[in-house]
Each structure stands twice: as C-alpha cells, then as structure tokens.
Amino acid sequence: MNRRLHPAVPAVSLTAMGLLYLPLLAVAAVSLNASRYSVRWAGFSLRWYARLAANDLVLEAARNTLVLALASTLIATLLGTALALGLRRFPWPRWFSGLLDSFVYIPVVTPDIVFAVGLLLAFETARAAFPGLRLGLGTMIVAHVTFQISFVALVVASRLATIGRTVEEAARDLYAGSWYTLRHVTLPLLAPGIVAAALLAFTLSIDDFVISFFTSGPTSVTLPIYIYGSLRRGITPEVHALSTVIFLVTVLLVVLLQLVLRSPKEE
Amino acid sequence: MNRLVIWYGELAGTRPLTLRGLALIALPLVWIAVMLLAPLGAMALWAFATRGPLGEVQWTWSLENFRRLAGYDRFGWTGAYLAIFGRTMLVSAVTTALTVAISYPLAFFIATRPPVGRYLLLTLVIIPFCTNLVIRTYAWMLLLGNQMPFARLAQSLGLIEPAKALYPSTFALYVGMVSNSLPFAVLPLYTNVEKLDWGIVEASQDLYARPLGTFLHAILPQTLPGLATALILTFIPAMGAFVIPDILGGGKSWLLGNLIQHQFGVSRDFPFGAAVSLVLTLLTLAVFAAARRRDESSILP
C-alpha cells in the first residue's frame, strides 16, 4: 500500500490505542501487586486472585453474569436470526421493509438509561396486575434479549448480504425445497455470521451495566453491579484482580470471534 | 392478492411467502414491541404522575414534573435544570467531536494496513469495548491517581498542583467519555474508509491540495454515511451517561444521567425520573432525525 498518509495519522492512532489499553494494563499490573495500596510496588503476588477465588459473593455474581449472558444470547440469537431472515429473504413492499428497518434500529439508538428506566417502570406497572412478579434474573434476561435482538439481526443481515442470491438460486435450480434450502444451504453458509452475532450478543450482555443496575433484583447481583458497589464503598485489590480476569476472558472471546469470522469456509 | 413470483430461484405465491416471512419476524418484532415500546409508553405515562409522601406513586394527571424541569420548583425559578440540559448537550457534543477527530486517523491507519494487520487492529479496538464500562472507568481512576506517572508529569509541568490527582476533573471526564466512545466511532468510519475511492483522494493530492483541503473535499463527502452512524452512536449514549461523570467528573456537576439515576435511588421520585427520561428520549429522537436527514440511505446493509 503506497498511500501518502499525513504523519499525524499514525501518531494519533497510537494515542488512541493507548487511550484504549493503558487503563486496563494498569489494572492488571496493580492486581499483581502484593501491596494493598496500589502505587507502592511491594513485589509480585497472586494473593488477590486467591482471595477472589474464595470470595463467595463474587463467585455468585460471576455465576449470575454468566447465566444471564448465556441465556439471553441463546434466545436473542434465535430471534435475531429469524428476524434477519424474515427481513431480507422475503419480498416485502418497500414501505414495509423501510418501517421494519427503523423498528429494528430503535433498540440500538435508545440510550441505555432510558431503556432501563422504561423497563423498571413497566415492571412496576405490571406488578400491579401480577403481584407475584419479581425483579430478578428472569427480568434481566428479558431486558438483555430486547437490545440484543437488533444487534444480532444487523450482523446476520450483513452476512446474508454477503452470501447473495446465487447459491440459493442454484440450490433451487436443483429442485431443492425451501425448507431443505434453508437447512442445508443458507444456514451453513450463514453459520459464521450467526456465531459472530452470538458472540457479539454475549459480550454486549457481559458489558451491560446500566440496564442490569436498574432491573436487578436481590438475588441477581452481577459482576458489574458488584464492582460498582465496591467503587462506592471502597475498592479492594480483589476488584483489580476481578477486572483483570474479566479482561482476559474478554480477550479470549474476541479472539475466538475473529477466528470464526475468518474461517476458511468463508473464503 | 396472490401473485406468482420467482424469489431466490423459487416459484412461489406471494401469499405463502408473506405468511412464512411473517412467521419468522413475528416473535422478534412482538418482543421488541412489548419489551421496548411498552416500557417507553409506561415511562411516558409515569411522567405525568407524582410522588407520594412515602415515595409511592400517585396517579394524578399533572404537569408538575415538566414545570420543575423548566426550572419552576417549590423554591421559585432556578436555572439548575436548564444548566443540566445545557451541560449534557455540551459534554456530548465535545465528546463526539473529540472522538470523531481521533477516530478518523485511526480508521485510516487501520484501512491502510495489509489485511492481516487490519484484522488484528480491529480486534484490538473491539476488545476494550467488550470489557465492562464500570471496569474501564475505574481503571482510569487508577491511572489518573496522584502517584501515577501521568499526574506526576502534569505536576512537574505545573499544570496541576503538586500531589494532586488528574481526576476528578473535566479533563478526566472527557478522557473517560472519549475512550468509551472510540470503538463506536472507529468501526462505522472504518467500514466506510475501507471502501473509499482512493482515486479521488490521489487526484486531489495531485492537484496540490493541502491535506486539509483533501480531507474536506475528497474524503469527507465519501465517508458521510459512516460519519453519520459514528455521530449517532457516540452522541446519543453520551447524553445518557452517568457512570463516567459520577466517577471521573467528581459528582460536582450533574448531567441528565445523574439526575435520572438520583430519582430512582435516593429520592424515590419515579415520576420525576420518568419525566426527565421522556425529555431525554425526545432529545435523542431529535438528534437522530437530524443526523438521518444528512444521509438518506438505510444504515442496515
């Protein structure tokens, strides 16, 4: 590539990457510090990780976070894929598909806090009708699925566009029925896109704080809520260790995502 | 009317096709409608209620919350609420401007690497975004502390007083907000820049245009769709932010997000919180509509 780039470009890019990574690396460094007070380096130590492993509250929060993410991702991937297929593989009139597009876009552009507030109030109102309704993991799963569907649909639709019509038309030329085409032609080709969308939905759920914060119940403390509480109450170094662990898990997931996206089947 | 069409190689009636299509999209759409629109509706309803003495809701139809938002509370008129609105818009605008300013070069940098490098850089950009907001924010708290190199540097340069930390401050607030928004701006810009017609850029450079001119006339017009998306995905979340202003901004100057959060925490004034959220939503829609007008094409692929 022989583009003549202004020298400012690499400089700013480096700064940008620094902005993104320095804080996380600082947290990782501090988590390995034997001293309780971040800035005095007292030697390398894994004791905060050990204490983390023994911390029941954190483990429960981690379990809640995981259950929430897995369950919501599962549901959202199914619904989002169906939505994408329905949007793009059927001859809707232009006005309808424009309307659908906007509709799908609403969760993406609504500010988190507005959505969270709305959910909380909707649950409060619903509780007047159904007194047994409780805020908890179930309500959080429902909340997460709602915004995940749109993201999944976006990613899968993008993949559908890449696949194009040719393969499916070829399948039909060979007298394949529509169900058969779906199962054996479209979906396998779509698979990397679906997996990518699922991983995206999963990370969105893990990343979410605001919505969980407003709609959580007493038994559904998640990791970000736990950390936010610690921030208010006073940070212990275990939180640094916790954050580093989460960071490493995220790196793993994203690497997986990229590997899947670039799978040889796609080429 | 049931016409026969050839759709993706299949000869089918439009009616069965429509039914099949509806079957696929029905559940997700109903889910979004119920779980998103209904809550927004509930919020609009609650905005007209008032808070009872014990923090419970009283279903009176009153505009009191909105009057309060305009500044007319029980103590006369105050500019506090307008100040909150104004500050929120300002912070969002500055955040967006800074983010886009940094994202353009980064998007270019990535787009001009060989393919392997591109994937690597994109992955690197996404990873922090996947880590939780709270974690990222308090990581900044750590990094900007008064014993860390950055604060020491600022102290020695005389920018801040000795032994003072770089947070809480407006600087820390923007650092937090911008680094939180970067991936949302870089990715849409990148998808645009990748498909850039470099011929036009080179032509502009051949004609001795200065770099700024090249940018304004050859690059910017081509990247408008990506820019519009980047603006939307940066500005709108910034308007609702409360974690970063709270933790890095020092809780000294409330933004809309803080005001809303307070109503659902300490003051238990759900109706007022709903009213503020409603106004925030309307503002968001206004911004969205404005940005969309600049770019007619659908943002979906």
Add this chain to the structure above:
Amino acid sequence: MKRMPWLIALAVLASGCSRTAGSLSVFMWSEYIDPALVERFEKQAGVKVALDTYENTETMMSKVASAGGQYDVVVMSDHAVRTMIKKGLLEPLDPAKIPNAVNVSARFRDPAYDPGGRYSLPYQWGTMGLVYRTDKLPDFRPSWAAVLDPGAQPGPVVLLDSMRDLMAAALLLRAASPNTRDAGELAEAGKTLLAARTGRLLGFYGSPDSVDKVLSGDAWVGIAYNGDALVKLDENTDFALPEEGTIVWVDALTIPAGSRNTEKAHAFINFLLDGEVGAALSNYLAYATPNEASLPLIEEEMRSDPRIYPAEAELARSAMLEDVEEATTLYDQIWTRVKAAR
C-alpha cells in the same frame, strides 16, 4: 455434539437457580460483619448463612419492597426502618424468641423511628463527623464551617455525597433541625451548600472515599462516618465531631414481612445481641455497640475513645435522621440545585 451448548446452558441455569432451602438469607451493608461470627452462628445453629450486601439504603428498600420474602434478616438504617414500618414491610419481632433483647442500652430501647421497638433491634450505631489532616491543621476547631463556609475552608475539602447527611450538616450549621420540613430553612441550607462550592471543593464523595482523599493529602478536611474514618486513620489524620452537633445513626436488625425462616432469623438476631458476640462484633468493626452487656467487653482503647463513644453532652446536641415524608421533594429540589451548579 450439537446438544452440548444446550446442556451446558441448562446446567448453568440449574446451578444458578438453586438456593439451599433452609439457609438464612441476610442483607446488610458490605463489610459489616465479622465472617468469623457468621461461621460461629452457622456451627451453633446448624444453618447456612447466605450474606447479601448493598451499597445504599434506597437500593435496599427497593429490593426488599419488591422481593421481601427472599430475605430473612435485613440490617438497615434508622430512617429506613421507619419507612418500612409505615409501608408494612416488616415483621414484628417476637420478644419471646429474643431473650438477649434485654441487653440493649436504654437509649436505644424505644427509638423514635420504631416506637416500642416492635420491629427492630439495634445493631451498631455511630456518628458522622469531620476527618482532617493534623499535619496541615494543628489547631483544628471542629465545625461544619470548616467544610461549608467559604471563608473558613482551610484548604482543599471534600463534601459527603449523601443528600440527607450533607443537608443535615448545612442545617446544623444554620442552627436548624436536620429533620426540618420548613421550606425557608431548607432554602437557607441550599444557599449555604451552594456557597460552599468554591475552588477549594474537590468534589462530592462517599464516606470511605472521603477518608481516602484526606489520607492521601488531596483534601485537608472531609466528612465521613466515624467507623469508616477510624479504621484508616494514620498519624497525620484525625476525626472529630463538630461543635454544632451531628447525626447519630443507628443501624437496626429487622425481619422483612414474608420471610420464610423467621425461626432462624430470630435466632440470628438473638445471637448478635449476646453480650460477648456484640463485643466481638464491635471490636471488629470499630463502631459503637448499642448492647449494654457488651460494653465491659469492648477493648479499653475503643471504650474510652470519644470518637466512637462520644460524651453525653455531645450526644445531646445530636439527632437521628427521620423520614421527612412529603418534604422529601423539597430536599430533593435543593439537592438538585446544589448538584447542578457550575
């Protein structure tokens, strides 16, 4: 192979859903009990204790209101107790099951927030005061003016990010009651707080963070709860109660209505009110015990420390916060003005 993800998901879901039946669910502020004591109770009563924590009262109130039956014992602030009683969310305590209740000091027997002590028993109590640097301020005169009066702020200060507490400080400085419902007095308090926002004000922080800021030298004076300050003080910092008076807070043990483990809940409360256990608790937390029988067993250092056990005269000048009901909106509106200012 395709079923694996489903199985994993189901297994995780299943494990997440089971809460050991018969375990005692306790809800309190974080880091507010000695884990050793919890273990002791578990062995003694043969029941597992599941401890949940919260960071602010209002969150706790919402959670108990929406899912009360899931907690068996809740430790909450005094004004929260009053509100919860009014809303009918607390279970009356059965005195027969809590023989140790006689240990409670006279002062806490019949509190304003729970007349007759029917729904609560005190857990710990303490005060709110000023934490300051002795190296920078050797002749420090403890007064709310040190943080609130622009003319008297000696250096960088931090304020407490808690609406009722900080407004109480402003009201006390203006010689008004921290529980006033008078709009005029509140407006004055608002003006005081706005005036306090000088260049020397670093920001609004929670109690532990305020202590940290003073410890690190970023601030010279801050407002904090005595327990939070006392566990961290070093040779350059100290804690004192302001001369205008302050807030006495009491955290109380309650049983939410709908709890399914009231037997064990009562047993736990009784356990905590035992003289020896109460002393162990307060010695661990460095807060003051409301338990008369525990007082002799408190470490001498703490017992004679006026910062933990203030003199009678100081206590006479102090008040407990009450729920101001409809006046809450007034407090809110002042608070918004204070927080929204430039």
